[in-house]
Amino acid sequence: MHVLMVAAENDALPGAKVGGVADVVRDAPKALAKHGVSVDVVIPDYGFEPLNRHYIGEVTVAFNAQSHVMTLFKVDQTKNNITQIVISHPMFSDSGSVYCNDAPGRPFATDATKFALFNAAVCEALLQGLLKRPSTLHLHDWHSACVAVLLKFEPRYSALHDIHLAYTVHNLALQGIRPFKHDESSLEAWFPSLSYNGQHLCDPRYANCFNPMRSAINLADKIHLVSPTYSQEVLKPSNYNDGFFGGEGLEQDLQNAANQGKVVGILNGCEYPALEVANAVMDELYNEAEKSLFAWMSNSEQLESVHYIAHQRLKQFKATPNNGPIVTSVGRLTEQKVLLLCQPLNGELAIDAVCNSINEQGGRLIILGSGDKALEALFTKAMARNENLLFLKGYAQRVGDLMYQLGDLFLMPSSFEPCGISQMLAMRAGQPCLVHSVGGLKDTVKHNQNGFSFNGATLREQTHTLLSCLTETLAFYKQHPKKWQQIKSNAKAVRFSWSQVASDYISTLYR
Known part of the structure; x- marks a missing residue:
């Protein structure tokens, strides 16, 4: 079995951690490798520290009405059946941070564009064989959701349609919502020729907006919530007045997925190193x-x-x-x-x-x-x-x-x-x-x-x-x-x- 993980963060690489998803993307591959699974992990190259890179190749994608050339590198940390890969482009490294803060009224605008470009590069690299075709493509949070959108709706990637898609929701409160059009950071600005089913992709509260999180939930073969209890909580609507945080508007999609047997609740793990702990004071x-x-x-x-x-x-x-x-x-x-x-x-x-x-x-x-x-x-x-x-x-x-x-x-x-x-x-x-x-x-x-x-x-x-x-x-x-x-x-x-x-x-x- 070969798995390709696509994420925004990965604590196996310097400077690529902001939250808990980085720990999961660091630790889960090591555990899978011990079960005989080969794992490739790909994230954007944020350029924080010099990495010992090995050139894999280049891909060119049409994005935002321009051709963008991106370079794939294997990082010199390949061991135990795990390969760390980064994709380089100025849009990923120029900001100097994993995530950007946009002006009020334009939430996720910069990051959504950046990760949409990264996702397009992943799809193109898969098509051209620069990334090994996996038995399972494991996507993490909204940052990787456009991979599912492109694989399902872009005819260029029809040869990749049958790859098994697993999608992990780490935090349902962050969904990466952007307009469908009329904005430089919108689905139709990024991919103007894409023919898509808006019923699968639209936000349930804002019909003129593209919701990456909802898209991946509707398009993936399996949806993973990171604890059994949370996987049940998200099937109910949130009620902020009563202090209950549930499906955050996506409860109906998650209920539909659960009824099809697609929702899985698996608790994240923790590493237990053999530490020589001196008694701290x-x-x-x-x-x-x-x-x-x-x-x-x-x-x-x-x-x-x-x-x-x-x-x-x-x-x-x-x-x-x-x-x-x-x-x-x-x-x-x-x-x-x-x-x-x-x-x-x-x-x-x-x-x-x-x-x-x-x-x-x-x-x-x-x-x-x-x-x-x-x-x-x-x-x-x-x-x-x-x-x-x-x-x-x-x-x-x-x-x-x-x-x-x-x-x-x-x-x-x-x-x-x-x-x-x-x-x-x-x-x-x-x-x-x-x-x-x-x-x-x-x-x-x-x-x-x-x-x-x-x-x-x-x-x-x-x-x-x-x-x-x-x-x-x-x-x-x-x-x-x-x-x-x-x-x-x-x-x-x-x-x-x-x-x-x-x-x-x-x-x-x-x-």
């Missing part, structure tokens, strides 16, 4: 955090208030011994991750109530992450109000690793979570998690067994149950140290193996 975490703060400060001539307050808080933490629980949180600052912490609660925000609850046990809350500017500002102000909160705006691998190792409780109150990796990393390090029982969090964290969870039928109820669960959990931590140690041991012992994921891919997704 809090001073090490504080010192690494300070190094990271200085590095972030140096990136701008103007000192950001968030870094100044964090440094003052860090000095306070270092100078004052702490005997209470250390609660940690690592992740992108997005509405998905922290909506519940931003809800009003008894005249304050939930984040303040969380800090108060932790403070009652003499504990501290450390948050590492960046993202939405408004949320960054909200957490900066919360840090200024709460002396036991340290908010580190940025990401540093070593700081995150130490937080997983040294934290007593990992907080992950996501409003929805297709799979989640942070909770797996915390559990791997022996840190129990307190999570909202949705999606992959429900499939990985079992209440009072290897962690703690809460739920609620509305946003208000979820906010209240989050706080009550946290208060009860911190009391349990203090009053039942032996039972707490057992929960820590249970968390550390759980295995979400990539080997099992690969086996499930082969038996259900690739057939």
